[in-house]
Amino acid sequence: xxxxxxxxxxxxxxxxxxxxxxxxxxxxxxxxxxxxxxxxxxxxxxxxxxxxxxxxxxxxxxxxxxxxxxxxxxxxxxxxxxxxxxxxxxxxxxxxxxxxxxxxxxxxxxxxxxxxxxxxxxxxxxxxxxxxxxxxxxxxxxxxxxxxxxxxxxxxxxxxxxxxxxxxxxxxxxxxxxxxxxxxxxxxxxxxxxxxxxxxxxxxxxxxxxxxxxxxxxxxxxxxxxxxxxxxxxxxxxxxxxxxxxxxxxxxxxxxxxxxxxxxxxxxxxxxxxxxxxxxxxxxxxxxxxxxxxxxxxxxxxxxxxxxxxxxxxxxxxxxxxxxxxxxxxxxxxxxxxxxxxxxxxxxxxxxxxxxxxxxxxxxxxxxxxxxxxxxxxxxxxxxxxxxxxxxxxxxxxxxxxxxxxxxxxxxxxxxxxxxxxxxxxxxxxxxxxxxxxxxxxxxxxxxxxxxxxxxxxxxxxxxxxxxxxxxxxxxxxxxxxxxxxxxxxxxxxxxxxxxxxxxxxxxxxxxxxxxxxxxxxxxxxxxxxxxxxxxxxxxxxxxxxxxxxxxxxxxxxxxxxxxxxxxxxxxxxxxxxxxxxxxxxxxxx
Amino acid sequence: xxxxxxxxxxxxxxxxxxxxxxxxxxxxxxxxxxxxxxxxxxxxxxxxxxxxxxxxxxxxxxxxxxxxxxxxxxxxxxxxxxxxxxxxxxxxxxxxxxxxxxxxxxxxxxxxxxxxxxxxxxxxxxxxxxxxxxxxxxxxxxxxxxxxxxxxxxxxxxxxxxxxxxxxxxxxxxxxxxxxxxxxxxxxxxxxxxxxxxxxxxxxxxxxxxxxxxxxxxxxxxxxxxxxxxx
Numbered sequence: 001x002x003x004x005x006x007x008x009x010x011x012x013x014x015x016x017x018x019x020x021x022x023x024x025x026x027x028x029x030x031x032x033x034x035x036x037x038x039x040x041x042x043x044x045x046x047x048x049x050x051x052x053x054x055x056x057x058x059x060x061x062x063x064x065x066x067x068x069x070x071x072x073x074x075x076x077x078x079x080x081x082x083x084x085x086x087x088x089x090x091x092x093x094x095x096x097x098x099x100x101x102x103x104x105x106x107x108x109x110x111x112x113x114x115x116x117x118x119x120x121x122x123x124x125x126x127x128x129x130x131x132x133x134x135x136x137x138x139x140x141x142x143x144x145x146x147x148x149x150x151x152x153x154x155x156x157x158x159x160x161x162x163x164x165x166x167x168x169x170x171x172x173x174x175x176x177x178x179x180x181x182x183x184x185x186x187x188x189x190x191x192x193x194x195x196x197x198x199x200x201x202x203x204x205x206x207x208x209x210x211x212x213x214x215x216x217x218x219x220x221x222x223x224x225x226x227x228x229x230x231x232x233x234x235x236x237x238x239x240x241x242x243x244x245x246x247x248x249x250x251x252x253x254x255x256x257x258x259x260x261x262x263x264x265x266x267x268x269x270x271x272x273x274x275x276x277x278x279x280x281x282x283x284x285x286x287x288x289x290x291x292x293x294x295x296x297x298x299x300x301x302x303x304x305x306x307x308x309x310x311x312x313x314x315x316x317x318x319x320x321x322x323x324x325x326x327x328x329x330x331x332x333x334x335x336x337x338x339x340x341x342x343x344x345x346x347x348x349x350x351x352x353x354x355x356x357x358x359x360x361x362x363x364x365x366x367x368x369x370x371x372x373x374x375x376x377x378x379x380x381x382x383x384x385x386x387x388x389x390x391x392x393x394x395x396x397x398x399x400x401x402x403x404x405x406x407x408x409x410x411x412x413x414x415x416x417x418x419x420x421x422x423x424x425x426x427x428x429x430x431x432x433x434x435x436x437x438x439x440x441x442x443x444x445x446x447x448x449x450x451x452x453x454x455x456x457x458x459x460x461x462x463x464x465x466x467x468x469x470x471x472x473x474x475x476x477x478x479x480x481x482x483x484x485x486x487x488x489x490x491x492x493x494x495x496x497x498x499x500x501x502x503x504x505x506x507x508x509x510x511x512x513x514x515x516x517x518x519x520x521x522x523x524x525x526x527x528x529x530x531x532x533x534x535x536x537x538x539x540x541x542x543x544x545x546x547x548x549x550x551x552x553x554x555x556x557x558x559x560x561x562x563x564x565x566x567x568x569x570x571x572x573x574x575x576x577x578x579x580x581x582x583x584x585x586x587x588x589x590x
Numbered sequence: 591x592x593x594x595x596x597x598x599x600x601x602x603x604x605x606x607x608x609x610x611x612x613x614x615x616x617x618x619x620x621x622x623x624x625x626x627x628x629x630x631x632x633x634x635x636x637x638x639x640x641x642x643x644x645x646x647x648x649x650x651x652x653x654x655x656x657x658x659x660x661x662x663x664x665x666x667x668x669x670x671x672x673x674x675x676x677x678x679x680x681x682x683x684x685x686x687x688x689x690x691x692x693x694x695x696x697x698x699x700x701x702x703x704x705x706x707x708x709x710x711x712x713x714x715x716x717x718x719x720x721x722x723x724x725x726x727x728x729x730x731x732x733x734x735x736x737x738x739x740x741x742x743x744x745x746x747x748x749x750x751x752x753x754x755x756x757x758x759x760x761x762x763x764x765x766x767x768x769x770x771x772x773x774x775x776x777x778x779x780x781x782x783x784x785x786x787x788x789x790x791x792x793x794x795x796x797x798x799x800x801x802x803x804x805x806x807x808x809x810x811x812x813x814x815x816x817x818x819x820x821x
Binding site: 120121189192193196197200201202205206208209210211224227228231232234235238239242246247248249250263265266267268270271274275278306310311314315318322325326557558559560561563564580581 | 591594595598601602605609612613614615616617618619621622623624625634636637639640643644646647650651654655657658661662665666667668738739742745746749753
């Protein structure tokens with residue numbers, strides 16, 4: 001039976017949560033540059049992440065040019081190709097996706113969605129961004145040092161990563177890469193502490209954990225995971241830096257290089273792989289969980305329907321977060337391991353598909369009989385569901401040892417992880433930007449440009465990655481800088497060229513998106529405070545864009561969850577979270 | 591990776607226990623209206639919760655080093671690290687500074703400001719002595735032919751003590767700021783909280799140090815071997 005409390009008193013005391021001291025900037029620099037306001041930090045994070053992401057995009061173009069049209073571009077030497085691969089992977093996974101989901105959306109949305117004035121440690125939050133920027137600059141610097149950036153592959157496996165045969169291995173490239181990662185982790189830890197403690201301690205009155213929007217749940221859980229997983233990368237980077245600079249042999253076995261015996265001996269590359277993937281696999285979910293959360297909210301808002309199975313969605317997020325720490329070795333099937341270990345990790349990998357599938361079903365069931373508005377955020381959200389299901393299914397192939405072994409190191413793997421953790425989260429980022437841009441700027445993004453951006457990106461991404469599965473299945477290896485017609489059949493070479501052209505087109509569409517972001521700042525249609533008629537708190541701020549301190553004099557009080565759409569008997573088709581609302585008997589059978 | 595997995599299990603148990611008290615089985619779609627519960631983890635100040643989360647991160651970091659040590663131990667070139675006796679003096683000093691900071695916490699609770707200031711100063715000085723002692727231990731190791739790249743046990747010792755020392759240095763900065771606040775006396779509540787947080791941090795780093803020492807001296811290997819047998 002329904003459990004509905006009486007309409008609360010009219011005179012509600014201000015929130016019980018003590019207001020945190022807010023630093024008030026007095027100078028232009030303090031307000032816009034060294035800002036301690038999470039909203040500005042969010043924009044700084046996102047801007048930096050998108051800027052470095054563009055570098056990653058251009059690198060992928062260069063790679064595709066080489067793969068699609070081998071032998072034509074002289075400047076893409078094998079060394080340069082490896083450098084492109086490495087930097088593309090590292091930039092996209094860490095400096096773009098992780099930074100924009102947690103540093104960007106986390107900073108913007110957490111305080112607004114939980115009804116806080118700001119993050120709990122604003123100064124540390126500011127430091128987090130500046131250390132992130134430093135990490136990005138160090139990374140970029142590696143393009144300009146003699147020998148160029150590292151070409152070790154984004155997994156940086158030793159021993160090759162620090163040997164002279166690998167680009168940047170004996171130069172400064174690998175050192176700058178490792179230093180940049182260490183800086184990133186330090187910076188992220190500072191931000192991550194903020195996100196977690198803000199969710200724990202700064203929720204406004206009435207905002208129980210189970211009333212939080214799923215976006216906050218996703219970002220919160222991902223941050224907890226990142227705080228526990230990134231130290232593994234930190235440890236690996238520190239130890240490799242010692243191996244490279246100070247001659248220790250943590251990871252380096254005895255080696256003969258160009259006829260010369262190196263001073264290393266006894267170390268184990270496998271130890272590095274364990275450490276790397278202990279970070280690397282949770283990283284997939286560090287990117288995916290915020291996407292899961294955001295997409296749940298987008299679907300609910302734009303289908304005017306409450307999210308199906310909210311409780312199960314929360315539990316699934318937490319369970320996925322926990323399970324993702326015991327699947328790492330499925331990335332190491334071909335490194336050689338005890339068959340029982342392989343069996344264990346294959347089993348945990350397949351088990352993690354269960355809560356993930358629950359989420360996919362719940363999204364589809366939220367859409368079922370919804371009042372679906374095919375707005376841009378909704379288009380991206382639906383595109384995400386399809387893409388994620390596709391990428392997830394090929395994950396089932398690769399999660400099994402016997403199937404993985406022949407497919408490992410082919411383009412099939414590249415297609416799989418690009419679908420599931422490249423394209424899918426990026427689609428959510430676009431959807432989220434189209435959704436929240438009106439709150440951030442007060443203006444809508446241009447619809448026509450958005451439609452072109454969506455369709456080119458969506459269809460284009462499939463034009464790139466669907467054929468790539470096939471290319472992998474016929475045995476084309478990944479990481480080969482030159483695959484010409486003497487090595488593969490003509491149809492496969494044709495497919496490779498087709499993929500490359502599609503990649504160029506999709507990349508070009510992103511330029512249109514960036515133009516839209518800038519153009520709509522001035523010329524966009526005025527959005528008003530709540531253009532999507534959404535329930536969650538960030539749309540209920542007294543000012544749009546929200547000003548410093550977010551909430552004016554009093555913090556909001558929360559009376560309901562974030563998904564009261566199309567409630568029968570309500571005057572509008574949504575009831576805001578801070579709306580005590582008319583008393584409505586929700587006499588629904590459980 | 592067993593050490594870090596055990597560590598994560600502990601973190602997961604704590605998180606699970608906390609989550610189990612957060613009404614995760616409630617039905618928010620039915621429960622409309624005001625809920626008069628205070629948000630957050632009890633009434634603890636944000637800084638304390640922040641420290642707790644940070645300690646989980648630091649704990650994970652050193653647990654991962656622990657795992658790396660145990661994995662590396664299995665290779666043929668591992669041999670036992672020899673440590674100078676100054677390490678034991680250092681350990682005693684760190685225990686002492688941890689205890690002194692605990693005295694500071696109780697002095698702060700009782701409002702004995704003279705004892706509080708004295709014990710914070712003593713805690714800071716003894717911790718500095720610990721760091722100097724660690725440097726002496728490095729010196730001894732180099733002199734005894736166990737330089738950084740000499741053998742993996744020594745390499746781990748330098749890296750782990752170095753990072754542990756950096757964490758202690760960070761703690762000393764916080765302690766110095768708290769000391770300054772105590773001397774100025776204009777924000778006694780915040781200063782008291784600072785002392786408490788420093789004490790927690792010191793106890794934690796003491797435990798980390800003892801764990802790492804046990805691991806590097808091979809004492810933990812027997813335990814690890816036992817765990818392996820059980821697994």
